[in-house]
Amino acid sequence: MSIDLEHIAHLVARLARDTGAFIRQEAAGFSMEHVELKGKSDLVSYVDKETERKLVTGLKQILPEAGYITEENTIVQDRKAHTWVIDPLDGTTNFVHGLPTYAISIGLMEGDDVVGGVIYEINRDECFVAWKGGGCFLNDQKISVTQANAIDDSLFATGFPVYNFEKLDAYLAILNELMKNAHGLRRVGSAAVDMAYVACGRYEAFFEYNLNPWDVAAGVIIVQEAGGTVTDFHGGSEFLFGREMVAAGPVHQELLRVIQKHWHA
Numbered sequence: 001m002s003i004d005l006e007h008i009a010h011l012v013a014r015l016a017r018d019t020g021a022f023i024r025q026e027a028a029g030f031s032m033e034h035v036e037l038k039g040k041s042d043l044v045s046y047v048d049k050e051t052e053r054k055l056v057t058g059l060k061q062i063l064p065e066a067g068y069i070t071e072e073n074t075i076v077q078d079r080k081a082h083t084w085v086i087d088p089l090d091g092t093t094n095f096v097h098g099l100p101t102y103a104i105s106i107g108l109m110e111g112d113d114v115v116g117g118v119i120y121e122i123n124r125d126e127c128f129v130a131w132k133g134g135g136c137f138l139n140d141q142k143i144s145v146t147q148a149n150a151i152d153d154s155l156f157a158t159g160f161p162v163y164n165f166e167k168l169d170a171y172l173a174i175l176n177e178l179m180k181n182a183h184g185l186r187r188v189g190s191a192a193v194d195m196a197y198v199a200c201g202r203y204e205a206f207f208e209y210n211l212n213p214w215d216v217a218a219g220v221i222i223v224q225e226a227g228g229t230v231t232d233f234h235g236g237s238e239f240l241f242g243r244e245m246v247a248a249g250p251v252h253q254e255l256l257r258v259i260q261k262h263w264h265a
Helices: 005-028 046-062 092-097 168-181 191-199 213-225 252-262
Strands: 035-039 042-045 067-070 082-090 103-110 113-121 126-131 135-138 155-158 184-186 205-209 229-231 244-248
Touching: 005 046, 005 103, 005 113, 005 126, 042 046, 042 092, 046 067, 046 082, 046 103, 067 213, 082 092, 082 191, 082 213, 103 191, 103 213, 113 191, 113 213, 126 191, 126 213, 135 191, 135 213, 155 191, 168 184, 168 252, 191 205, 191 213, 191 244, 205 252, 213 229, 213 244, 229 252, 244 252
Parallel strands: 067 082, 155 184, 155 205
Antiparallel strands: 035 042, 082 103, 103 113, 113 126, 126 135, 205 244, 229 244
């Protein structure tokens, strides 16, 4: 079935903005007593769950026949011809601690490919929107990745693992090399925001492991439509479900060489 990706993307952007208003409202009076632990460093609250319910309700109106992959499991997970991949609050740890970097992330898959994405960074009121073949936009202005192609001209973003520390030494070796040669490394605590910032040129690249599909689905198409490249750590295409990702502009290949020097499957 053919769908109008541009029309859908704009409807999803409006939904994300409307739902983001709920998160903004709840942030004003939020306290740590509302936090649950999914893991030692994996936090969730009623805000995540209620946001996800609101998003699913809205997305059912936009594309009723679609399936869902969501972080908080408020709906039966099932992949269909079109599948929404949702993180209702990417950056929950930031949210519960009062740090102002978190976002709603909504990706749309067609088969195995991501064809649409919206990332709404709530506190900056920045809505990143992309659809396959349509380009990438920040608050309706077209954006693109930077043209820096060398590590010593680049600012990188990454994330730190909250579990699965077996590969930590290899990861620290990558960080060590980049710290000594790049403009710097940033860890803001939201993979969705990191990828949006690559798309608009604030970072040259983002890389991380232990990722989930809802963390990055929207960001994949947003970076790609902004002219960037997305791969796994081995330069392949297992970045959505393979739990590792490099998203970058022209510095992609040079960054990949550093990662592969230290990283082994």
